[in-house]
Amino acid sequence: MRWENLTDESEHGRAADTALFGADAVTTRTFDTPEFQGITFHEVRARSVLNRVPGASRMPFEWTVNPYRGCTHACVYCFARKTHSYLDLDTGIGFDSQIVVKINAPEVLRRQLGSRRWQGDHVAMGTNVDCYQRAEGRYRLMPGIISALTDHANPFSILTKGTLILRDLDLLVRAAEVTDVGVSVSVGFLDAELWRTVEPGTPAPERRLDVVRAFGEHGIGCGVLMAPVIPFLSDHPAQLRATVRAIAAAGATSVTPLVLHLRPGAREWFMHWLGQHHPHLVRRYERLYAEGAYAPKWYQRRITRQVHELAQEYGIGPARAGLARRIRPAEPAPAPTGEEPVQLSLL
Numbered sequence: 001m002r003w004e005n006l007t008d009e010s011e012h013g014r015a016a017d018t019a020l021f022g023a024d025a026v027t028t029r030t031f032d033t034p035e036f037q038g039i040t041f042h043e044v045r046a047r048s049v050l051n052r053v054p055g056a057s058r059m060p061f062e063w064t065v066n067p068y069r070g071c072t073h074a075c076v077y078c079f080a081r082k083t084h085s086y087l088d089l090d091t092g093i094g095f096d097s098q099i100v101v102k103i104n105a106p107e108v109l110r111r112q113l114g115s116r117r118w119q120g121d122h123v124a125m126g127t128n129v130d131c132y133q134r135a136e137g138r139y140r141l142m143p144g145i146i147s148a149l150t151d152h153a154n155p156f157s158i159l160t161k162g163t164l165i166l167r168d169l170d171l172l173v174r175a176a177e178v179t180d181v182g183v184s185v186s187v188g189f190l191d192a193e194l195w196r197t198v199e200p201g202t203p204a205p206e207r208r209l210d211v212v213r214a215f216g217e218h219g220i221g222c223g224v225l226m227a228p229v230i231p232f233l234s235d236h237p238a239q240l241r242a243t244v245r246a247i248a249a250a251g252a253t254s255v256t257p258l259v260l261h262l263r264p265g266a267r268e269w270f271m272h273w274l275g276q277h278h279p280h281l282v283r284r285y286e287r288l289y290a291e292g293a294y295a296p297k298w299y300q301r302r303i304t305r306q307v308h309e310l311a312q313e314y315g316i317g318p319a320r321a322g323l324a325r326r327i328r329p330a331e332p333a334p335a336p337t338g339e340e341p342v343q344l345s346l347l
């Protein structure tokens with residue numbers, strides 16, 4: 001494993017200059033509990049946890065914190081799979097089961113936020129892999145990270161599929177009293193069979209909507225990133241309607257659709273899955289994604305329009321966002337344009 005490549009910039013797929021970890025800083029651990037069976041954790045001590053997003057990115061944030069690499073949520077389409085190859089780790093099963101944990105992330109972040117060079121910019125989390133994946137239940141890094149951001153009144157946002165975020169609800173409420181906090185949950189579809197096969201390690205979509213509901217019950221606005229919309233599997237008008245209706249019923253303050261994109265690393269793994277589970281769709285996918293990682297713009301626009309119309313019909317929008325008491329939803333992802341690079345991992 002190439003630990004020297006576990007750097008700020010390699011998180012975003014660029015060449016690395018500054019190593020964050022020394023080889024002697026790695027401890028490998030496994031746990032006997034059923035939920036961690038087959039998972040190997042690589043505990044590392046990071047030198048830095050604030051990652052700068054490459055200048056070319058169109059994302060509405062410049063800095064990210066990612067306490068984990070790899071994700072046991074194991075979404076087949078996850079674009080972050082590619083980043084495991086920078087560590088000489090497998091981007092398929094390896095991404096799902098070899099998890100890098102920056103065990104000192106809270107302390108390092110606190111130090112970096114206190115640096116005179118730090119300008120107090122917005123920090124986005126959950127943009128590469130899920131910070132509330134199952135490992136967080138054991139390592140509990142997020143409470144320390146949220147507390148450090150709160151103590152420095154530093155604005156931040158979290159995007160997650162993990163219901164574990166509810167554990168930290170009180171901390172997030174406290175943070176929102178001193179700074180700008182955004183929370184978004186990712187729910188691309190409701191189909192139970194599709195969920196079990198394509199997002200096998202995640203909480204069920206309904207449980208994620210319970211998170212939205214719980215935040216709402218605390219008077220806290222929570223947006224939904226409707227991602228990914230999977231062509232031919234979750235894009236039927238009736239499916240889109242059911243999903244948006246459920247998102248609205250959960251009290252989401254916004255819904256942002258994002259069509260599946262298949263960048264290298266994710267593409268091979270997804271197409272392998274497609275061949276096993278939906279072989280009749282392989283040719284259609286090859287045609288739809290013939291130009292590269294993104295579905296054609298006409299397709300993306302169609303989905304976006306349909307979802308926006310449904311959102312309007314079900315009353316999701318600015319009026320409802322105005323009801324949010326303290327925490328506003330995370331900045332929505334920009335409309336997909338097909339331009340590289342997109343940083344979200346379709347959480």
Ligand code: SF4
Nearest residue numbers: 071075078129130347
């Ligand atoms: S898409 Fe998000 S939740 Fe799914 S495996 Fe990737 S990082 Fe984890």
